Amino acid sequence: MTTNKHIPPVLELIRDNIIKYGNPLALNHRQNSSWIKDLDLPAKGEILFYTGGEYQLLPYLEPLLKTMTYIDPAGRTFSLLMGARKLVNFIGIAPEKIFAGMLAKDKDRYNSINYKAAYILKKLGYDLCYDAQGEIYSGALLYELGFWQDLQSYAVRVGQAIRKTQAKTVVCLSPHAAEMFKHVYPQFNEFPELEVKTFVELVWEKRDKLSPIPVDSPVVVHDSCRLARDLGISKEIRDILDSVGVSYVEPIRNKEWTTCCGGPGKMLFPEISKIIAKRRVIELTDTGASKALLACPYCLSSLQGGLNPDKPMVIEDLVEFIYRGVNHNVEL
């Protein structure tokens, strides 16, 4: 492990977890794939369903954040984090034990998004495979936080994991993972050639198969930065809503001008991150809509955390929303 005097210890903690456990919070394969339940997904196939373990991380983020937010940044945060780092060195992090504040309902909800996404795609006729034993995190945080040297060897590991599944196409639930596969990893030697799709795109291609979804009032769309700006996907979400007969409104800033949910700042500047989330929630509630839809795990978690109790709004992942529009009677 490198100890760098110019970066905050929490970043090293995340890095070490990714390198050591293939997951930013050191969740293991069992924890990562518990969502799969009755879905019968083979480990090999043409289209790889890729969660990257990202929705699975979300229930741990808020409690972790809470621990960090109320600690004086000038002092104890660092010793706390240094302590956490030592834990990683010796035993790895046992998130359930450390973040006892985690809510079971959050865990169920975020995990079920993986299930629902796979279910929807299967219903739409996609033959998916999923590597419950071998799936590792995309490495997006290594890239974003500057651990580019580590990324060299991590890319090899991700490449091997993908190759093992024999997939030609990878469908990513998180736009952050999609960005890695589409824009970052192709620059590395010997990374397998892949067609990279997001969940949104696959649904969009077969949107005519979805049934109408009844809603009382228009929903508001929140575009994720990665999806809208880096991957250029925003119209697709509107098309999907049109095809299920749902009317929608736009906040003051959206599509390529969308406002960030504040999520990327969570680890280092939790208070600022929260304020940014709250401000984005205001932009969303100002439209008068009572439900916001989005398609990114971090946006989901951040905006959820930025809700104003006096101005209730339901924040839903597009996966959760569309799940209502699939025909549950048709055999999988």
Add this chain to the structure above:
Amino acid sequence: MSNFKKELAEYTKNLNKATQDENLTRAVTRTVKSYRQNVEAAMSQYPHTPALAEEVRTIKDYSMANNKELLERAMQAIESNHGQAFYAEDREAAMNIVKKIVGQGKIIVKGKSMLAEELNLREALQEEGNEVWETDLGEFILQLKNDRPMHILAPSIHVPREQVAEIFSKFFQKEIPADIAEEVSVVREFLREKYFAADVGISGANVVAADTGQIVIIENEGNVRLCTGVPPVHIVIVGIEKLVPTFQDAMKVSEVTWRYANYGAPGYVNIISGPSRTGDIEKVITYGAHGPKEFYVIFVNNGRQAMMSDENYRQALHCLRCGGCMYECPVFQVTAGHYGRTYLSGIGSVWTSFVEGVESAAPMLYTCLRCGRCVERCPMQIDVPKMVGRLRSEVVSD
């Protein structure tokens, strides 16, 4: 705790404190709203602007690749216009030249310049026993408040009129009401005297045309006109990245700069080629007619050459300092210049990495959300998130 941890903790504390400062949040929110409205109005009135910005990107590409040659040409042109041109490798060299020209015990009036902030110019000249006045109203307020700019175009964005009244009342030793018109007029009166008493005027520059040696300075208040036109000596300090090949190019860069700074047309565009002169008596050219008799231009490197020679970061030098990206930055919107040192926000963290070093820039580099909305706004399409990622990798591998 190590220095870095202390610095980061201090920085974080400041950032968090800034978000709780209601004056700041209110002022920035107002400014962002009017910026967006103004820039939209300016764009619809002058719809050729985005195409012009594209042309400017090409001009900048060429200028960075040929900077050495442009510098030589500009210096020659300035000399042949009867000015004096200098090149300074770093801060120390630049300040030595300025100090030598200025001397001691002088009165200096100064226009707004980011490079002056970078060089700590005012403080350095004051240490030499000079009396230095910031003439941009926002900077004047900050000078009295002993504070630093919170936005590159609106440096005192965080100070409301009530606080200005307090600061002015104390300084002028009389009751100044919290009335903006009165506040403006009391400064006007005070500085007017200083312009005429001043020995030296110092300004920055927005663009320099290499072929004619002409300096372009965009402003609204008219203070730059007075600073550069009244005192007997005018010194321009300018970064080498501001050079473009021709006068025509300089005009294009200028228009794009002010348009993205949310102006249809700014109050004044100053174009200065050399000292003031007249040939009206017997056709004998005499310098220092009404304006300065002496004209100096100091081109400063201070890390820019390194940026220029690295293709990963060269584009950051295209920055016009229009400020647009800051208004669109979600972090800047709640912290203003606390997310910064001399240079602010995402683009500022890239600049800081070169003029002060990545170590100093590290906290800023990690503040960026990499959300990318700045790139949408930027007339030069500077890919700040990408550069921030790469610079983080330098911090980490340090």
